[in-house]
Amino acid sequence: MYKLRDYQLQAVNNAVKFFQKRREPIVIVLPTGAGKSLVIAELARIARGRVLVLAHVKELVEQNYEKYKSYGLSAGIFSASLGKKDWDDKAIFGSVQSVARAPDEFFNDFSLLVIDECHRVADESETQYQEVIKKLRDRNPDLCILGLTATPYRMGLGWIYEFNQSGEVKTDKKRFFKQCVFELPLAYMIKNKFLTAPVKIDIPVTSYDFSELTDRDRTYTTAEVEEILKSQKRLTPLIIKNIIDITERYKRKGVMIFSSSVKHAEEIMSHLPAGDARVVLGDTDIKDRNDIVNDFKNKKFKYLVNVSVLTTGFDAPHVDVIAIMRPTESNSLYQQIVGRGLRLSDQKKDCYVLDYTGMGHDIYAPEIADKRPSKDTVPVRVPCPVCEFENIFWGYADDDENLIEHFGRKCRGATQDPITLDVKPCGFRFRFKICHACGSENDVTARECEKCNAVLIDADTKLKQAKLSKNAHVLTPDRITFEERRDKNANAYLEIRYYDYDGQYVSEAHFFNNPSAIKKFNINFLRSHLRRPELATDLESPTDVIRFQKLFRLPAFVIARKQDKYWKITEKVFSEEL
Numbered sequence: 001m002y003k004l005r006d007y008q009l010q011a012v013n014n015a016v017k018f019f020q021k022r023r024e025p026i027v028i029v030l031p032t033g034a035g036k037s038l039v040i041a042e043l044a045r046i047a048r049g050r051v052l053v054l055a056h057v058k059e060l061v062e063q064n065y066e067k068y069k070s071y072g073l074s075a076g077i078f079s080a081s082l083g084k085k086d087w088d089d090k091a092i093f094g095s096v097q098s099v100a101r102a103p104d105e106f107f108n109d110f111s112l113l114v115i116d117e118c119h120r121v122a123d124e125s126e127t128q129y130q131e132v133i134k135k136l137r138d139r140n141p142d143l144c145i146l147g148l149t150a151t152p153y154r155m156g157l158g159w160i161y162e163f164n165q166s167g168e169v170k171t172d173k174k175r176f177f178k179q180c181v182f183e184l185p186l187a188y189m190i191k192n193k194f195l196t197a198p199v200k201i202d203i204p205v206t207s208y209d210f211s212e213l214t215d216r217d218r219t220y221t222t223a224e225v226e227e228i229l230k231s232q233k234r235l236t237p238l239i240i241k242n243i244i245d246i247t248e249r250y251k252r253k254g255v256m257i258f259s260s261s262v263k264h265a266e267e268i269m270s271h272l273p274a275g276d277a278r279v280v281l282g283d284t285d286i287k288d289r290n291d292i293v294n295d296f297k298n299k300k301f302k303y304l305v306n307v308s309v310l311t312t313g314f315d316a317p318h319v320d321v322i323a324i325m326r327p328t329e330s331n332s333l334y335q336q337i338v339g340r341g342l343r344l345s346d347q348k349k350d351c352y353v354l355d356y357t358g359m360g361h362d363i364y365a366p367e368i369a370d371k372r373p374s375k376d377t378v379p380v381r382v383p384c385p386v387c388e389f390e391n392i393f394w395g396y397a398d399d400d401e402n403l404i405e406h407f408g409r410k411c412r413g414a415t416q417d418p419i420t421l422d423v424k425p426c427g428f429r430f431r432f433k434i435c436h437a438c439g440s441e442n443d444v445t446a447r448e449c450e451k452c453n454a455v456l457i458d459a460d461t462k463l464k465q466a467k468l469s470k471n472a473h474v475l476t477p478d479r480i481t482f483e484e485r486r487d488k489n490a491n492a493y494l495e496i497r498y499y500d501y502d503g504q505y506v507s508e509a510h511f512f513n514n515p516s517a518i519k520k521f522n523i524n525f526l527r528s529h530l531r532r533p534e535l536a537t538d539l540e541s542p543t544d545v546i547r548f549q550k551l552f553r554l555p556a557f558v559i560a561r562k563q564d565k566y567w568k569i570t571e572k573v574f575s576e577e578l
Contacts, residue, residue, distance in 0.1 A: 002071040004038055005194075011182040012042045014165065015146055018181050022421050025145035025176055027118060027161045029152050029183040032339030033195045036148050037067035040114055043146070044091045045073070049111025051091045054132065058082050058095055060116055063315065065093040078102065081286065100128040107135045111144060118147025119160050119332075123176045147177050150339060151332035153367045163423045167389060169412045171369065172425075179423075186335060187364050195342040196320075198363055200353045201246065206235050207358040210327040225260045225327060233267070236325075239356050240271040243323050246352065247302065253348070254296065254319040257305045258337055260326040265305050268325065277303035284309075317345035323354040334361035366392050373407050373575050382406050385534045387426040389413025405531035405553060406430075407576050409444060430533045431576060444577045459577035463557060466571075471562040475500050477554050484542040485509075494542035496525075498558045498569075506560040508569045512541050521545075528574060529553055 004012070011028050018026055030036050044051040053068075055061045058081040068075050068091065076086025078094035086092060087106060099106070113136055115121060121129045136143050152160050159170035161177040170180075189195040210228060229236075247255055259265040265279050278292045278301055289309075296304045297316045304316075308326075322341040328334040341351035353363070365379055372394050380395035380403050391413070395406030411428040432441040437454035447458050466472040477498040485495050497507040510521045518540055527533050529552045539545050555572040562568075 002038055002041060004042060005035065007182075007184050007188075008035055008038050008042070011039050011184075012046075014181040015043065016046070018179070018421065019144045021419075023142050023144060024178040025147065027147040027149065027152055027177045027180045029149060029180055031150045031184060031186040031189050031195070032336070033343050034150075034184055034189055036116070037064055038071075039148070040064060041068050041071050041073060043112060043114065044068070044075075047090075047112045047144075049140075050089075050109045051112045051114065052099070052110050052136070053091065053093045053114045053116065054096050054099060054129070055093075055116040056096055056120055059314065061093050061095050064116060068093070078106070096128045096132060100131045104135070107132075107139055110136050110140060111142075113143060113145045115145070115147045117149055118177065119149045119151055119154050121147065121160070121176060123174070151330075151336050152180060152183075153330055153332040153369070155330050155333070158369045159367075163414060163416070167413055167415070169414045169423070169425050179421075186339075190342070194344075196344055196348055197350045198322075198338055198342060198353050199350045200355065200363070206238055207356045208232055208235060208239075208325070208327075210357055210359060222261050226263055229260060229264055236264075236267055237271050239325065240268060243321070243354060244273070246354065247321055250352070252321045252352065253299065253302070254316060255303045255321040255323060256316075256319050256340055257303060257323040258326050259305055259307050262307055264325070265307050268305050272303050272305070276301050277305065279305040279307075280309055281307050282309050314340060315343065316340075317343040318348065319343075319351065320345075320348055321352045321354065323356065325356050327357050327359060328361060331361050331365055331367045334359075335363055338363050368392060368394060370394060370407065370409070377407070380406050382408050382430075382532075382534070384411040384413050384426060384428055386428040387411060387413040387415075389426060403532065409576060431528065431574075433577075444574070459573045462559065462571055463573060466559045466561075469561075473506070473560045473562075473567060475504070475506055475558045475560065476556070477558055480552065480554055482542075482546045482549050484546065492542055494521075494545055498554075506558055506567050506569055510542075510545075528572065529555075 011030065015026060015028060028039065040053055053064055055064060058079055061077065061079050062082060065075060065077055074089055075091040075093060076089035077084040078086055078092050078098055080098045081095060113133065115129065124130065133145065154160060160175060161180050162171055162175050163169055163178065164180045165182065190197055209232065243255065243257065257268060259268050262281055265281065269277060269279050278296065280289055280292055295301060299318060319341040322338055324337060328337065338353055360375070368379060370393065377394040377396060379392050380397050382391045382393050382403065384391060389411060391408055391411060393406045393408030396404040398404060408430045410430065411426040413426040414423050416423050429441050431444050433444050433446060433456060435442055435449040435452060435454055435456065438449060438452040440449060440451040442450055442456060445458065446456050449456060463474060466474050475498060478501045479499050481497045483495050484492055486492055491511065491513055494510045495507055497505045499505045510525065511517045512521065518538060522538050526539065527536050530536055531551055531553045539548065556575045556578065557573040558569055559571040560567040561570045
């Protein structure tokens, strides 16, 4: 009989406790090698009805089935590509393509649906996953749905679930999966020696430059990647030589090379040792692919090149070099790729990670959904002043990891009712845009007020309109100065100047001679200019502002409009708004 590790038991218990109170789809996040098959086995064992375990490729169906059977448990397979269509077992392992075409009678009596690699499930109802789910729910409205994945984040969509059991709202958008009830960090698996330690090797030769792809803030196409590789073609032989040198010098056993496209894979193959390298493509014949993979697992050749087909459902424990030659859209995908080399194997002490993309992903770093403001920003921890939840945002910290500045907009903390499991978000906004119609706070990128639906002008539109206007000036500030001055009546005021690179400036004046003026300054200037807006406190004089000037940041643009003989600052645009 199998025995669960502590974290596996915790994952099962958390899922059961949730399903006892609610029947919404949930997720368990386990890194590669964490033993998800044991979690599936235990849930199937204790389920009152039948259990259907779905996967998108036959390799995963077979892998999950074989591990389940190895625990002495009975199960069936429903997969055309595996040549089996079992119906009667309590646990059925199936491919989503085959199950979607199964006769209606197949869908009777299931109480639990487990979806492996569930980040592939889309919310749209037309997909094969949603077809299967509808048929199962039509017969059992109380169906329990559990997703398993190592990467609960998808480029172009973001987080695949809404709320994490740690108390964090991952997205305000509606998702098919409502909650993650258990998440195990990859660092835990490595620290406790359940996985091999990755060793990221500093590449002494060169790397590709994919920066223009990442700057576009969207999923890039194969054609775009190939265009960049074509312009940097001279780098490929240097990179392959470096991979071979490291492999031979340190007597590595198995090398997986992740290429960007079919053309790129062919180019890579032309520089690898003949007879010691094979390639697997998306259209490689199933039998040929199986033969290649089996030969690789049996160490008949050393270098396996692939194009986006072996990131999941692939298990070759002897792999001790991962060479990344393709751009990775997210940290999650990067971790998934590296995970192919982290399984334990005899006489394997570590796995070298050779990253030739220059994209700077970190295997241990958390996934941050917000757009990275600039390449020199890092993940920073920011406590909420209202609920004390520790957010992780992009920002800057000093050498001692003391927070200097962050780009967080809204607290992601939330509380969950222990009885109903209802989630109540904190909602505190670090930075916001105030609606001109109703005065409510909105996200800085919002184009419509969340409360009254009034149209909000976005930053790009403001800039375009200002640049087209004869009576407007758009300044890109290089520095900011604060000086206390006095008007003709000897009243003190604060003059703030924004200088551009040519020394030209626009300025604004703030008085502090009554409570209304102080409040106006704190609303109009302080909150938006603070590097850490959660530290906002009323400043009551020019002297106070000058004393704390190091806490203030520059806007990306300042818009001034001509009024009589003078230029008056009317809008400021900050980097997170763009």
